[in-house]
Amino acid sequence: MSYDVDLHIGPQIPCPMCGHSAQESGKEVFSRNHTSNTAEMWRKAGCDLAAYDGKLAHELAAALESAIVEIASHPDEYREFEPANGWGNMDTTLAFLRGIHSACLEFPNAVVSVSH
Numbered sequence: 001m002s003y004d005v006d007l008h009i010g011p012q013i014p015c016p017m018c019g020h021s022a023q024e025s026g027k028e029v030f031s032r033n034h035t036s037n038t039a040e041m042w043r044k045a046g047c048d049l050a051a052y053d054g055k056l057a058h059e060l061a062a063a064l065e066s067a068i069v070e071i072a073s074h075p076d077e078y079r080e081f082e083p084a085n086g087w088g089n090m091d092t093t094l095a096f097l098r099g100i101h102s103a104c105l106e107f108p109n110a111v112v113s114v115s116h
Contacts (some may be wrong), residue, residue, distance in 0.1 A: 003049055005100050007057055007110035029110055031104035034096035035088040037115055040081045042097060045070040049100075051061040053114040060112050061104035068097050 007030040042049060045067035052060040071078045071094060080090045104110075 001116060002033050002116045003036055003039065003048060003114065004031070004033050006031045006113040007107050008113060009070070009107060009110045022080075029107050030100075031102075032096060032099050034093065037083040037084075037085070038081060038087055038088040038090075038093040041071060041078050041090065041093050042067050044081070048096075049114050050116060052112045055112050056108065057104035057110040057112055058060040058108035061101055061108065064097055064104065068094065068101060071097075 006028055009027050009029055041051075047060075047063040047067035049060075052063070071090065075090060078090050078093075104112075
């Protein structure tokens with residue numbers, strides 16, 4: 001299993017029935033995948049990626065920044081979550097989180113999509 005994190009942007013399209021605008025999940029501007037074997041790392045660091053599904057990227061960016069600093073500052077504590085099967089480790093997890101964080105900063109109003 002893995003986590004897929006995507007960011008989508010699209011035009012504000014008014015609803016023909018009520019006139020309210022809704023973010024169209026259109027153009028994909030970012031996509032990243034990582035094993036779920038290390039999900040406990042980012043959860044323990046205070047960022048449950050799944051909780052940000054459907055939210056805006058700038059909301060996820062703040063949580064990711066804190067989680068990245070936490071994991072990088074306490075490597076021994078987070079290496080304990082590395083799976084014995086070798087599928088993912090602290091370094092690959094940090095690279096995954098940093099990639100998402102960078103995209104969230106670049107596209108702060110994109111809609112986050114998380115599947116696992």
